[in-house]
Amino acid sequence: xxxxxxNITKRFGGxxxxxxxxxxxxxKEILGIIGPNGAGKTTLFxxxxxxxxxxxxxxxxxxxxxxxxPPFKIARLGIARTHQIVKPLNELTxxxxxxxxxxxxxxxxxxxxxxxxxxxxxxxxxxYEKADLLAGKLNVPEKKRLELARAxxxxxxxxLLDEVLAGLNPVEVMEMVEVIKKIRESGVTILMxxxxxxxxxxxxxxxxxxxxxxxxxxxxxxDVANDPKVIEAYxxxxxxxxxxxxx
Amino acid sequence: xxxxxxxSIISGIxxxxxxxxxxxxxSLIWGVMKVINLSHGAFIALxxxxxxxxxxxxLNPYLGVPIIFALxxxxxxxxxxxxxxxxxxxxxxxxxxxxxxxxxxxxGLGTFVWTTIPYAIDxxxxxxxxxxxxxxxxxxxxxxxxxxxxxxxxxxxxxxKTGKAVRAVSMNRVxxxxxxxxxxxxxxxxxxxxxxxxxxxxxxxxxxxxxxxLSGGVYELKSFVICVLGGLGSPIxxxxxxxxxxxxxxxxxxxxxxxxxxxxxxxxxxxxxxIKPSGLLGGEV
Numbered sequence: 001x002x003x004x005x006x007n008i009t010k011r012f013g014g015x016x017x018x019x020x021x022x023x024x025x026x027x028k029e030i031l032g033i034i035g036p037n038g039a040g041k042t043t044l045f046x047x048x049x050x051x052x053x054x055x056x057x058x059x060x061x062x063x064x065x066x067x068x069x070p071p072f073k074i075a076r077l078g079i080a081r082t083h084q085i086v087k088p089l090n091e092l093t094x095x096x097x098x099x100x101x102x103x104x105x106x107x108x109x110x111x112x113x114x115x116x117x118x119x120x121x122x123x124x125x126x127x128y129e130k131a132d133l134l135a136g137k138l139n140v141p142e143k144k145r146l147e148l149a150r151a152x153x154x155x156x157x158x159x160l161l162d163e164v165l166a167g168l169n170p171v172e173v174m175e176m177v178e179v180i181k182k183i184r185e186s187g188v189t190i191l192m193x194x195x196x197x198x199x200x201x202x203x204x205x206x207x208x209x210x211x212x213x214x215x216x217x218x219x220x221x222x223d224v225a226n227d228p229k230v231i232e233a234y235x236x237x238x239x240x241x242x243x244x245x246x247x
Numbered sequence: 248x249x250x251x252x253x254x255s256i257i258s259g260i261x262x263x264x265x266x267x268x269x270x271x272x273x274s275l276i277w278g279v280m281k282v283i284n285l286s287h288g289a290f291i292a293l294x295x296x297x298x299x300x301x302x303x304x305x306l307n308p309y310l311g312v313p314i315i316f317a318l319x320x321x322x323x324x325x326x327x328x329x330x331x332x333x334x335x336x337x338x339x340x341x342x343x344x345x346x347x348x349x350x351x352x353x354x355g356l357g358t359f360v361w362t363t364i365p366y367a368i369d370x371x372x373x374x375x376x377x378x379x380x381x382x383x384x385x386x387x388x389x390x391x392x393x394x395x396x397x398x399x400x401x402x403x404x405x406x407x408k409t410g411k412a413v414r415a416v417s418m419n420r421v422x423x424x425x426x427x428x429x430x431x432x433x434x435x436x437x438x439x440x441x442x443x444x445x446x447x448x449x450x451x452x453x454x455x456x457x458x459x460x461l462s463g464g465v466y467e468l469k470s471f472v473i474c475v476l477g478g479l480g481s482p483i484x485x486x487x488x489x490x491x492x493x494x495x496x497x498x499x500x501x502x503x504x505x506x507x508x509x510x511x512x513x514x515x516x517x518x519x520x521x522i523k524p525s526g527l528l529g530g531e532v
Contacts, residue, residue, distance in 0.1 A: 075427035087422035089415050100415045104427035
């Protein structure tokens with residue numbers, strides 16, 4: 001087990017964004033997190049990566065309690081992430097962006113070694129031809145790849161992917177899914193949030209489902225997909241859904 | 248008559264480089280931290296007095312530049328943690344007021360200790376004459392020191408790992424932090440460097456003109472005009488802006504009274520803001 005989340009609760013004023021959520025991520029696993037909009041998925045990522053301090057609960061990474069550590073320390077321990085809304089450093093080139101990840105990541109490389117790592121990673125995600133372009137000039141699918149490259153360059157043990165497939169066309173989704181599979185093969189554990197059901201069902205080993213900040217289901221993709229509680233969260237009335245699917 | 252013009256232009260370039268140095272500090276602080284540093288002038292004045300006392304103890308102010316720069320970094324970092332760190336994520340008005348209060352504090356204390364009687368550094372390094380044109384050595388050295396410091400700053404920002412972190416933080420603080428950059432340290436360091444540049448510029452100006460603890464305000468305003476001219480957040484833009492302002496200032500005083508200089512400077516400020524708000528060298532805002 002590489003990551004253990006224990007009874008995490010995060011409130012914003014009166015709103016409980018994440019409510020007593022616990023789960024574990026095994027090494028080299030792809031764990032998917034799904035749930036309707038506002039279910040608390042991104043908040044959960046923000047708690048794990050240290051942007052928010054939880055009111056309650058613990059995050060244990062690699063046997064170490066990382067709850068409440070500043071984000072940069074957590075990043076250096078080996079948790080990298082991508083963002084739902086891409087955050088490239090617009091005035092740096094693509095390669096420089098990735099170098100920043102390598103420079104300040106788990107291996108804390110010097111500039112020369114970072115450049116080599118950056119080139120390798122860019123080839124890996126298929127962005128090498130754009131290496132010298134300013135990051136701000138990329139289109140959205142390319143920016144998503146850049147986020148991924150930047151995260152990978154830090155040589156993480158665990159990578160948090162926040163909707164890397166959103167906004168991509170079907171061909172791009174397929175390419176990205178291949179990249180994600182390759183990342184797992186290279187030995188990195190993946191925790192991913194995704195709305196694109198068929199993709200996440202196909203790629204994940206296990207899935208957890210959040211709704212209104214609570215974990216309502218956990219298990220293999222096919223079990224989760226047929227769980228009445230999950231169907232209710234997504235579609236409202238489960239009996240109605242059953243009627244519709246029978247028809 | 249031509250000699251007078253050339254003389255003014257050269258003086259303008261040399262002074263402009265020093266103004267540019269102070270403006271780079273302001274620009275760096277804004278670019279990295281999104282803080283409008285209203286204490287810039289106070290630190291420029293503090294740099295003037297530091298140079299004065301080093302000189303009084305027998306140290307040549309130019310040799311004292313590394314000491315003043317180092318002192319500036321230490322002071323800047325200290326001020327960051329005392330007055331800015333806790334409100335760095337607050338709206339810009341909070342940090343603006345905070346730096347203003349630092350300014351009031353320094354100027355108040357300075358007025359108490361040194362009063363507002365003009366001080367001057369009585370240093371002679373000769374002068375350079377070409378034909379009828381004579382340029383004071385102090386201006387020449389001040390200009391050269393400014394260029395050297397600007398080059399060093401560029402090497403720092405574009406050739407070192409910490410410099411890369413500074414640039415990353417200036418573009419997106421949250422993303423930088425998540426990539427493993429200790430943004431608190433980078434913010435403190437940036438403020439330190441910004442203050443160090445202000446104090447060094449002050450020290451250089453003090454070798455040319457007499458000064459009081461209130462003199463910083465004039466140069467702070469120049470810094471703002473220069474930053475707007477060159478485009479906020481761009482060090483090279485700030486240097487070019489400094490050159491433009493230095494030349495304009497020295498050439499127009501041939502024709503009109505010196506008292507009108509601030510008026511002209513602010514006319515330029517307003518004109519640039521109206522016509523090209525991103526600055527003459529600035530890109531997209």
